[in-house]
Amino acid sequence: MNGSGIDYEAVFRALPAPVALLTTDLVYVDVNETFTTMVGRAREQLIGRYLFDVFPDNPDDPAASGARNLGASLRRVAATGEREAMALQRYDVEVPDRPGVWEERYWSPVNTPVLDADGNVALILHRVEEVTELMKARGRTGTVEGDRARVLEAELYTRAKELQEANQELRRAHDREHEVALSLQAAMLPMPGPLEHHRAAVRYRPAVGSLNVCGDWYDLAELPGERLAVAVGDVVGHGLTAAGVMGQLRSALSAASRVAEGPGQALEVLGLYARSVDGAESTTVFLAFVDWSTGMLTYSSAGHLPAVLLHVDGTVQFLDGATDPPLGARPEHVGRPQTAVPFTTGAALVLYTDGLVERRHEAIDTGLHRLADALARHHGAGPEALADAILSDLMPAGGATDDTALLVIGL
Template sequence: MHNPEIDYEAVFRALPGMVALLTPDLVYADVNEDFVRQSDRTREQLIGRYIFDVFPENTEDPAAAGGMRDVEASMNRVVATGERDTMALQRYDIADPVLAGRWRERYWSPVNAPVLGPDGQVSLIAHRVEDVTELIRARGGTGDNGRARVLEAELYTRARELQEVNERLRRAHDREREVALRLQEAMMPPPGPVGHHRAAVRYRPAVRDLNVCGDWYDLVDLPGDRMAVAVGDVVGHGLAAACAMGQLRSALSAATRIAGGPAQALDAVEVYARSVDGALSTTVATVFIDWEDHSLVHSSAGHPPPVLLDADGTVILLDDATDPPLGARPEPLARPQARVPFSPGALLLLYTDGLIERRGEDIDDGLTRLTKTLVRRRSDDCEALADALLADLLPAEGSTDDTALVVIRL
């Protein structure tokens, strides 16, 4: 399909409603045709002139005072913050262009928005105003009834202003979500080679704006034919959770390399977590895998149990070495760990609660779904099995909690 060339200057001229472009110094750079018509000024009287030289304040009527100050403050906010500013209803009288000393009472609903230049700074202010004078007059003039109508119009404008605030918050949330996700991606790259062993990892952010970035996974090579694998979940969400997650993941990864087992690694991270903002009540599960003696040693800090699917189809929940989350006790105590054997070809799954938990449902129901999918798809390779778990267990409309999982063929 052929895209027609668009004359944006002509589009600007024809825009319905009063629209002007001003420099950051509040000088008119351009105006559309409706602005010229409704302001009772020519383009020559507007372009290149300071806004309040063209439209001075009516100092003869105290009821009209403050309009110039409010408009100037709004435009300066736009320049300073780079954010749109919706103003309350304004009475701003216009000097009669023909009869000197005469003023025309006017009521306006203004919005000021930034136009950013290539350097990201505000280069222009888009000033759009609606003249609601006739509406005010039609609904009772400027007496007591008129003031009531002015209040009604102000409430309408305040509602629009609230919509603008909500939109700013949404944009701020979107920016935080994007930063948090990028931070998490940087700290949780795809795993490197794990010798001749097969593994798959997945991370799925929540669909809700900020309920993301507290989950993590990690795989650590250990001396000999051994490996440690961990998953964790920081309480909270957004950028703060992502920062706490990164610190805990790094600390556990380092502790794993020097600890005698998973419990000792969690003991070390327990002490560290007490000094990290947002780290308390984090849940973690970690498993040390030894392919030489075909055993798993596991420990959990309040986390959903890892699942071992043995080669014969037997499902084992690794829940016999579980303690409270990090920092949940007044004083740290040595954590338990347990050993379980496995057969070659078995599957090990570690995951976060977003995979199995549903509001209003017992956690056992989620574990049942999980084990059924594992048994049914146990012959799949790790990548296919990881995809099947997400497809079968996460809601079609997306989860309200983020989800991380690790699948390893033992």
């Protein structure tokens, strides 16, 4: 039972469809009774065992491909977190208690990811319907009905193969776009060179999954005097389009920061420019000007998550005093707010994008509290060590489902 009062284990057992739960290593965790009946195996013959140790391909059939096709589908689901319905499969099964005797069987599988609290694939729900009798019925029908059944079966098989080939081609196209977008991001987000008097650490982690290349970006620009402009931003969307918009906005903000009187004015200029860039609407940006000569940090936010000022004593201060809507959110032109806070030598400024703290099925405050706790534990570390510690503490083991940019500036 859980807080909803629903006994999900009882629901699983009562499902009329044959279902099994697998780990991402394809080991049986649980099965319902319908599944054991259908495959002719007892529960204890399945739980804790590797799927293809229990159900290998027929070694007497050199064309057998059921295990290979099913394994490829399950591993894609584990890697991408996306549900996948497979084309009809012939997958022969060894007759229980008759070693070496194989039955011709036909299956229609659907594989669905089960995500944990961090949005990672924890288990795979494997549902399979057997259609062996339907496939064999053609041999038991009359001539006319048999001909119709064979024609229909041939059409269904052809359509299934066409769909499978189309899905494979689409997956290859997505993979190519992913590689190009990553290269574009790398070209537009080079690691910053050494600052004149101060230290900075930058980390960028692309999202896991072939469709999740996003528009996260960062920038550092040294200004006249002992000043530094530092920014992070997040473009809505994925793929090449988002990466292209990201490059335009990053360049525009870098230029505006060098001539603006403060971060509020720089974001105001960026907002006006964003109106002419398709896909720039709802982009979020956090921009800070650090002035070591005065010991003041001035910042402005266009709908972005608050940066953090980590004080020397380990106190964590979220910079949320000058938050305004994202770019393009207002139909009319309005100036952007900014505010300033003091800092002391030895403090650190931490900027990041949402991939660091946001998780599916979890309130954003939970992720922000995790970040605050990690910073408090590691205060006093240099920028490089602090950046590594933050990623180690906050990033899911399998990678985040959104891009993550992280900047740590030693103050």
